[in-house]
Amino acid sequence: MNLTPNSKVIIQGITNTLSTHTAFTMKSYNTNVVAGISPGEGGQAWGNIPVFDLVEQAIAQVGIVDTSIILVPPYAVLDAANEAIAAGIKQIIIVTEGMPPLDVVSLVRKAEATETLVVGPNCAGIIMPGKLLLGTHPTQFYTPGKIGIISRSNTLTYEVAWELTQAKLGQSIAVSIGCDLIVGSSFLQWLEILDEDEHTEAIVLIGEVGGGSEEAAASYIAEAIDKPVIAYVAGVHTPSARVMSHAGSLMTSRASSQQLVGAGTAASKIAAFKAADIPVADCPSAIRGLLKKVLGKK
Amino acid sequence: MDLLEYQAKNLFREMGIPILPSQTIGTPKDLKGLKIPYPVVLKSQVRAGGRGRAGGIKFAGNTIDAVAAAQTIFALPIMNEYPEVILAEAKYDANQELYLAVFLDPVARRPVLLGSKQGGIDVEATMEQMQQVIVGQEFSPFYARRLMIQMGLEGKLIHAVSNIVERMYQLFVEKDLDLIEINPLGISLGGEVMALDGKISVNDQALQRHPELLAVVNYHPHAEIKTKPTAACLETSSNKPTVSLAYADKINRQPLSVVSIGTGNMGILGNGEGLTMATVDLVVQEKGKPANCLNLRLADCIDRVNTTEGGDILPERIDQALDLLIENQQLKVILVNILGYFPEPIVLINLLIDYLKKNQRSPRPIKFVVRLVDGNTAEIQKLVGDLPIDVALSLDEAVHKAVSLAKARD
Numbered sequence: 001m002n003l004t005p006n007s008k009v010i011i012q013g014i015t016n017t018l019s020t021h022t023a024f025t026m027k028s029y030n031t032n033v034v035a036g037i038s039p040g041e042g043g044q045a046w047g048n049i050p051v052f053d054l055v056e057q058a059i060a061q062v063g064i065v066d067t068s069i070i071l072v073p074p075y076a077v078l079d080a081a082n083e084a085i086a087a088g089i090k091q092i093i094i095v096t097e098g099m100p101p102l103d104v105v106s107l108v109r110k111a112e113a114t115e116t117l118v119v120g121p122n123c124a125g126i127i128m129p130g131k132l133l134l135g136t137h138p139t140q141f142y143t144p145g146k147i148g149i150i151s152r153s154n155t156l157t158y159e160v161a162w163e164l165t166q167a168k169l170g171q172s173i174a175v176s177i178g179c180d181l182i183v184g185s186s187f188l189q190w191l192e193i194l195d196e197d198e199h200t201e202a203i204v205l206i207g208e209v210g211g212g213s214e215e216a217a218a219s220y221i222a223e224a225i226d227k228p229v230i231a232y233v234a235g236v237h238t239p240s241a242r243v244m245s246h247a248g249s250l251m252t253s254r255a256s257s258q259q260l261v262g263a264g265t266a267a268s269k270i271a272a273f274k275a276a277d278i279p280v281a282d283c284p285s286a287i288r289g290l291l292k293k294v295l296g297k298k
Numbered sequence: 299m300d301l302l303e304y305q306a307k308n309l310f311r312e313m314g315i316p317i318l319p320s321q322t323i324g325t326p327k328d329l330k331g332l333k334i335p336y337p338v339v340l341k342s343q344v345r346a347g348g349r350g351r352a353g354g355i356k357f358a359g360n361t362i363d364a365v366a367a368a369q370t371i372f373a374l375p376i377m378n379e380y381p382e383v384i385l386a387e388a389k390y391d392a393n394q395e396l397y398l399a400v401f402l403d404p405v406a407r408r409p410v411l412l413g414s415k416q417g418g419i420d421v422e423a424t425m426e427q428m429q430q431v432i433v434g435q436e437f438s439p440f441y442a443r444r445l446m447i448q449m450g451l452e453g454k455l456i457h458a459v460s461n462i463v464e465r466m467y468q469l470f471v472e473k474d475l476d477l478i479e480i481n482p483l484g485i486s487l488g489g490e491v492m493a494l495d496g497k498i499s500v501n502d503q504a505l506q507r508h509p510e511l512l513a514v515v516n517y518h519p520h521a522e523i524k525t526k527p528t529a530a531c532l533e534t535s536s537n538k539p540t541v542s543l544a545y546a547d548k549i550n551r552q553p554l555s556v557v558s559i560g561t562g563n564m565g566i567l568g569n570g571e572g573l574t575m576a577t578v579d580l581v582v583q584e585k586g587k588p589a590n591c592l593n594l595r596l597a598d599c600i601d602r603v604n605t606t607e608g609g610d611i612l613p614e615r616i617d618q619a620l621d622l623l624i625e626n627q628q629l630k631v632i633l634v635n636i637l638g639y640f641p642e643p644i645v646l647i648n649l650l651i652d653y654l655k656k657n658q659r660s661p662r663p664i665k666f667v668v669r670l671v672d673g674n675t676a677e678i679q680k681l682v683g684d685l686p687i688d689v690a691l692s693l694d695e696a697v698h699k700a701v702s703l704a705k706a707r708d
Contacts, residue, residue, distance in 0.1 A: 075507050100474050100504030101402055108407050109435065138638040140671075153572025155637045159693065162637075162671065179571060181404040208572045211404050234576035237588070239559060252401040252412065252477060283580050285694050 001091065001117060001193075002066040003173075005030060005131050010058055010065050010089075012037045012080045013072035013096075014046055022071065022095070022136050023049060029133040034062040037080075055087040067091040067134055069125065074098035077121060081107050085116050093134050094120030094184065104182045111184060118184025124154040124176040137161075137174060145170015147291065148194040150187055151206035152179055152213070156234055160206055160284045167288035172199040181210060187217035195225050202228045202291055207269055209235035214269035222276035228294035231273040232281040236266040299500045302343045304385045305514050306496035309473070313465045315480075317493050320387040326368040329361060329386070336360055337389045340367050346377035350419060354381070357389065390492055392484030396449070397424045398463060399479040400470045409433045409470060411441060411463060413449045417482035424481070437471070439464050458491050459483065473511060474504030554592060554615070556622040562587025563630040564704045565623035569596040569639055577635045580693065586701035589626045592619050596639045616649045617656075624664060633700040635669045635693060643673035647681060647689075654685050665703050669696035 011023050014036025024047060027033050035058035036046050042053035052058040059065055068084040070077055070092060077099045081092055092111075099121040111118045119125060125135015130144035136154070141162040147169050151157040154176050161174055175190050177183050187205065194200045203225075207214035214233060221229050273280045279294070281287040301309070307317045319334050322343075332338070342354030349355050354376050358364035364386070371384055397417035403410045411431040414424045429448035433441050442463035446456045466478050477499040484492040500511055559578065564586050568574030574593045581588050594615065623632060640646045650666055665686040670678075675689055688703070690696035 074503065098503045100507070101476070101501055102409075102471060102474050102504070105402065105407060105409065141638070151572070153570060155568070155570030156572035156576050158638045159573055159576065182402065182407050206572070208575060213405070216405060234572045234579060236579045237559065237582045238575045238578060239557065252399055252479070282583065283694070284576065285692075 003126065003128060003132060003134075006032055007066035007132075008032050008034045008062060008064065009067045009069060009134065010035045010037060010055065010062075011049075012055070012068055012070045012084065013076075014038050014049065014051060015041055016071065018095075018136070019069075019071035020046065022069070023047070025136075025139065026069075026133045029139055030131075031133050034058070034065065055083050055089070059087055065089050067093065069134060070094045070120075071096060074100070074121075075103075078103040078107055081118070082110065085110060085114055090115070091117045091134075092119070092184070093123070093125040094118065094178075095123060095125060095136055096120075097122040097179075099180070101180070101182045104180065104184070108182070108184060119175065120178040120184055122154075122180050123178035123183075124157065126173065126175050127171075128173045129171050135176070137176070141165060142174065143170040145172060146199065146201040147171050148197065148200035148203045149174040149206065150190045150194065150203065151176050152183075152208055153206060153234065154179065156206055156208070156284075160204060160232065160287060163284045163288060164204070164291075169288055169291055172197060172201075179208075187213050188220045191217060191220060191225050191229070195227050200227065202230070202295055204287055204291070205229055205231045207231065207233045209233075209238055209266050209269075210264055212264065215272040218269075218272035218276040218278060221278055228291075228297075229278050230281060230287055230290045230294065231270075231278050232284065232287055233266045233269045233273075236270075238266070299502055299505055299511075299515060300345045301498040301500065301511075301514070302345065302383065303341065303496055304343055304383060306478075306498040307385075307493070308514070309469060309498060310465075310493055310496055313469045315462055315465050315469075315493050316491060317496070318387045318390055320385055323368060323384040323386050324382070326365045326372065329364045329368055332361070332364070332386060334386060334388050336364075338364060339387045339389050340364060340371060341385045341387065342371045342374065342376060342381040343383040343385055344376045344379040344381050346379060349376060352376045390484055390494060391486070392482065392492070392494065393487045394485040395482030395494070396459065396485065397428070397479075397481045398459070398466065398483055399477065399481070400463070400466050400475075401477045401479075403432070406432050409437075409467070411445045411467070413445045413459075413463070415449050415451070433467075437467055442467070454489050455485065458489065459485075462491060462493070469498075473498075473508060474501045475499060476501045554595070554619055554622060556590050556592045556625070558590050558626070559588045561628065562589045562704070563628045564588050564700060565626065565629050565632040566591040566635070567594060567619060567623065567632060568592075568635045569594045569637065573635060573637060577633065577693070577697070580697045581633065581701060584697050584701045586697070586704055589628050590623055592623055594619055594636065596636070613649055613652065617653055620653055624662075627662075629662075629664060631665045631667065631700050631704040633667050633669070633696060635696065637669075637671070643668075643670045643678070643689075644681070646670075647678055647687065650687055651682065651685060654687070667696050667700040667703065669693050 013019050015038045036049045036051045038051055039053050041051050044051050068089050070080050072080045077096050084092055124137045127133050127137040129142040141158045143165045157176050194203050270280050279290045304322050310317050337359045340356050342349050356367040358367045395417035397414040399412040413429050414427045416423045416427045431441050431445045442460040446460050470478050479497040480493045482494050484494045566577050568577050571593050574591050578588050578591050667688045670689050678689055690699050
């Protein structure tokens with residue numbers, strides 16, 4: 001995995017408003033955006049970013065590309081990702097919201113087979129404050145430091161980061177893994193990455209209602225993660241109708257590999273963290289206190 | 299989006315999954331023209347489970363009984379939903395009933411085949427015998443056969459039921475389903491299989507690439523309001539009972555939806571589900587009483603800002619969002635927490651000022667508390683003047699102010 005400032009980045013779907021804004025924000029954050037892809041618009045320059053019709057054409061021109069940021073419309077994402085994988089790109093960040101879950105499944109299968117890291121869909125991507133921006137995190141909320149953040153949310157990540165920045169608890173890396181139920185890389189994968197990252201001393205995990213990924217993360221942290229983790233879960237007071245929206249049916253929710261009675265609610269997630277001795281913040285502004293305690297112990 | 303049983307069975311028919319002869323009934327009078335021989339089963343077409351126990355499924359041996367049963371069923375709401383349609387089906391004597399389903403497991407990140415030898419209404423019995431097979435790679439019929447063996451099926455049934463699972467899987471993938479369930483799959487003494495009930499849930503995000511399914515949901519064959527599948531229909535999406543949808547704009551854009559939380563007097567407007575929910579949590583922690591909340595979903599908007607298509611849609615979107623929140627008659631205070639979207643806080647403040655000026659005729663004054671990240675609060679208060687907009691530079695402070703305001707006005 002290459003997350004260094006000199007890694008080469010392309011943007012697929014560069015000519016829409018969001019991707020244009022993102023491309024230029026990334027460039028001004030010193031990220032090495034070497035090309036944009038937009039079928040039918042190849043051959044022009046977008047600002048000073050060369051645009052190509054095909055990913056392979058870009059690579060022929062600029063050399064090996066480490067990361068692609070995908071900002072094409074939802075039903076075109078799978079194809080764009082397939083094209084990036086076929087061209088040998090090993091890190092794909094999907095910002096687009098609305099990718100159908102079965103497309104995500106298809107992509108996950110291929111990513112596993114080719115050992116490609118996929119972040120998202122529906123995510124703000126990765127920011128390493130002061131070093132690298134791979135996505136849409138607004139840079140004003142972040143400052144360099146030692147706290148790693150992994151989150152399912154986009155804007156809630158900014159809220160938490162801003163709290164930490166104001167408390168002089170800078171961030172080593174913030175990853176938004178995506179709000180959807182099926183995502184390319186999980187809490188578990190990123191916990192492992194941050195546990196091994198030399199710049200990260202403590203981890204903040206931001207979860208929300210729906211699915212069982214926080215419960216799975218809690219067990220994993222207890223078993224395998226050495227660095228201190230603080231958790232925060234949003235949606236304690238959101239009506240359960242939302243939680244049930246992906247349950248499908250009583251049978252399938254009980255039979256699914258989550259296997260936990262009542263999994264999916266904020267309460268069950270908070271209970272899982274507490275059972276694993278992971279401190280849980282009541283609100284974003286409480287995270288700093290919990291972090292200072294665990295960092296103080298070291 | 300959940301399909302009704304008869305809609306699911308139409309898809310079964312297209313895919314070659316055997317279903318009983320049936321007819322949709324829009325009013326009890328329709329039974330006079332029933333083309334299925336008696337005895338028949340009359341089934342309420344609503345989305346809730348447990349229809350039988352609720353009295354939504356009745357047998358009838360002749361037209362008079364059928365009409366009476368239909369009248370009862372049409373008048374019976376199940377989980378707050380009245381049936382617009384009743385499905386009349388030939389009665390079927392199953393020797394055995396199985397449970398089958400295909401759904402997407404988010405932890406495995408794969409489709410999963412589910413089956414139980416004990417299908418039917420006894421959930422516990424079904425769960426006891428439930429087997430599952432995770433479809434790890436591209437689907438192939440052997441996955442279905444594996445499930446059959448795990449379920450304990452033998453002989454000719456293996457092929458017959460496996461065939462049904464293959465077709466269910468194909469439908470699952472072709473139509474971007476979240477769930478397809480047959481409970482029960484009836485097996486006759488002679489080994490014939492029959493889908494006696496069907497449940498299909500289509501993934502909401504994928505729905506827009508299935509115009510034929512949008513047409514199914516928008517077409518009411520017997521409703522009094524004539525809604526035929528038209529181009530306009532293709533651009534709106536279905537309604538769920540607990541949230542109100544409005545202003546569906548172009549295809550692929552999700553409409554704004556208000557979520558009702560309780561009987562309080564505070565509305566919360568945020569961008570991003572996690573942030574909106576977190577803001578609601580903070581309000582409740584401060585002993586405020588939320589009435590509803592709305593996720594503005596601003597990422598959509600960026601695409602339409604400053605384009606030649608329709609100019610800036612942001613003001614329209616904010617207006618729609620506020621209108622939706624204010625529909626709740628108890629609402630007195632709106633807390634706004636929009637992060638990372640407006641480079642200048644003044645832009646948001648001006649949008650709210652515009653909204654208040656447009657709605658001054660409203661008899662019910664609403665107070666706003668806006669969370670800002672930075673900005674010259676004195677300058678902003680001057681711009682706001684007498685209008686009921688207060689600002690705060692931290693989320694905690696904004697919540698505190700909003701809750702105090704809401705309490706003071708009680």
